[in-house]
Amino acid sequence: MLEGKFVVLGVTGSIAAYKSAELVRLLKKQGALVQVIMTESACEFIKPLTFQVLSQNQVITDMFREPSKWEVEHVALADRADLVLIAPATANIIAKIAAGIADDMLTTTILATRAKVVVVPAMNVHMYEHPITQRNIQRLKESGIEVMKPAEGFLACGYTGKGRFPEPADIVKFVDSIVGRAQDLKGKTVLITAGPTREPVDPVRFISNHSSGKMGYALARQAVLRGARVVLISGPTSIDPPAGLYKFIPVETALEMEKAVLENFTQAHVVIKAAAVADFRPKNYNPGKIKKQGGGMVIELVKNPDILQELGEKKQHQVLVGFAAETDEPEKNAKEKLERKNLDFIVLNDVTQEGAGFGSDTNIVKIIYRDGRTEILPKMLKRDVADAILDRVLPYLN
Ligand code: PMT
Secondary structure, eight states, X not given: OOTTOEEEEEXXXXXXXXXXXXXXXXHHXXXXXXXXXXXXXXXXXXXXXXXXXXXXXXXXXXXXXXXXXXXXXXXXXXXXXXXXXXXXXXXXXXXXXXXXXXXXXXXXXXXXXXXXXXXXXXXXXXXXXXXXXXXXXHHHHHTTOEEOOOEEEEOTTSOXXXXXXXXXXXXXXXXXXXXTOOOTTTXXXXXXXXXXXXXXXXXXXXXXXXXXXXXXXXXXXXXXXXXXXXXXXXOSOSSOOOTTOXXXXXXXXXXXXXXXXXXXXXTXXXXXXOOBOOSEEESSOOSSOOOOOSSOOOOOEEEOOOHHHHHHHHOSSOEEEEEEEESSSXXXXXXXXXXXXXXXXXXXEETTSTTSXXXXXXXXXXXXXXXXXXXXXXXXEHHHHXXXXXXXXXXXXX
């Protein structure tokens, strides 16, 4: 996927800077054209000559040196780049990007580019976990910059924890999935629901389920990478929404999710409902914390609206995809939902299987179509399941 792509690699002043030499070698091996920009402090850790030899290209270290061509060099590089990758990225460069500072060749290139920017943090665990660094990382994500999670383990500073520079091969895989992605959903609006809903009993208790949001967020991220305008409507989760969303609408209850989904339904070309919506909510909300009295307690429940079924009834041009989380007679139940909710296809996960369904990073799914066809996909990362689902949406759009 990186064949022929022009990658600007920013190397900053971290002890992990030497590992970027291997990164350059791997990027070149994939067929990328690599232009290295080193910050002044990076040059204290490793000599530009190493990168020059490996990238077979001049290394840029100083914004104010005589430009070799007439063009303003940082703008020319920024325009030409298919990807700007900052690896390793120190807390300092992350803070500068977050603040919009452009005082050297690397930071000016980052501000001037329209290409995808990927940041790979590497630093001491306490610096990484510091609320200021975390806030800066969050700002980068909100600006559409992809931030790769650092690895965990023994750090050069002697501590153990998060902040390790990931293996260069893993960085290449990560950028490959970003740069190489076809823009096959460009111009389409994709509405995705994710996570659980919470149905409050009293101010301290609620009824919910084990959905982590990982499946829905993976769908949202891959759809963004494929060029879609993504509206993500999510119940409470502990994961960060992906960068580049058109809209992120956090909700708590099924009724709130229903309202948000209906408000955004007309403009959507595709709706994928990965959320695990609570089917019931307490009939009465107790405004004060319910006290323990005597033996047991009975909470009367009422049915929540079936949001997907409502969409199935209103459906016009939209491609409608549902999920089914089943334990008993999975295929029979999923087929019944496919029909009743008027879906184009349904993604069935048998949540009793190891590595499938709630909370895991992987999923094992079966796709069932209206004409009775079924497709069984092997156990895959939720990211890859998301791409497989989006691949199957495409024919309905054309
Ligand atoms: O979030 P993760 O931890 O990554 O886990 C992923 C997942 C297991 C939650 C996900 O893959 C999944 O299966 N989501 C649907 C779970 C579910 O609620 O299934 P269901 O069979 O109850 O509902 C069928 C479909 O109708 C779903 O698309 C659901 O979003 C929708 N629905 C259900 C009830 C309701 N009141 N309104 C709805 O829209």
